[in-house]
Amino acid sequence: TCMLWDAVNGKCLATLTGHEDEVLDVCFDYTGQLIATASADGTARIYSSASQKCITKLEGHEGEISKICFNPQGSRVLTGSADKTSRLWDASTGQCLQVL
Numbered sequence: 202t203c204m205l206w207d208a209v210n211g212k213c214l215a216t217l218t219g220h221e222d223e224v225l226d227v228c229f230d231y232t233g234q235l236i237a238t239a240s241a242d243g244t245a246r247i248y249s250s251a252s253q254k255c256i257t258k259l260e261g262h263e264g265e266i267s268k269i270c271f272n273p274q275g276s277r278v279l280t281g282s283a284d285k286t287s288r289l290w291d292a293s294t295g296q297c298l299q300v301l
Contacts, residue, residue, distance in 0.1 A: 203227055203238050205253065215253035219246055225267045230275035235292065237278055239269035245280050247292055257295040261288060 203217040203224045222242035229236055229250065236248045245259040245266050264283030271278055271292065278290045289299040 203236075205236070205250070217246075217248050217253060217255070219255050219258070220244065222265070225265065226269045228270055230271040230292075231273055232275060235271070235275060237269045237271060237292075239266035239280060241265040243282070245269055245278065245290075247278065247295075257292065259288075259290050259295050259297070261297050261300075262286065 204213050205215040205217065207214050217238065220240040220242050222240055224238050224240050226239040234250055236250050237245060239245045243262050243265060246255050247257040248255050262282040262284050266280050266282045268281035269278060276292055278292050279287060281287045287301040288297050290297055
């Protein structure tokens with residue numbers, strides 16, 4: 202799981218669920234509307250920060266995903282995995298666009 206905290210008062214705002222193993226990396230997009238998580242379960246997920254619901258699940262890596270980030274426009278997500286590949290994803294559809 203991934204917990205979303207209020208930085209001012211230190212209270213937990215939400216728990217983002219869905220991963221079956223530990224979350225290794227997390228980031229917001231530049232607008233603060235999306236949250237991306239990378240997990241040891243080999244998947245990444247994109248959540249709405251407003252609803253705290255998973256809107257896209259990124260599947261295709263064959264090892265744990267240790268790094269994740271959005272492009273400046275928030276339309277693409279880049280993941281790095283223990284399977285020795287990086288993948289470029291469409292943030293809205295979850296489609297893998299390129300394997301590096």
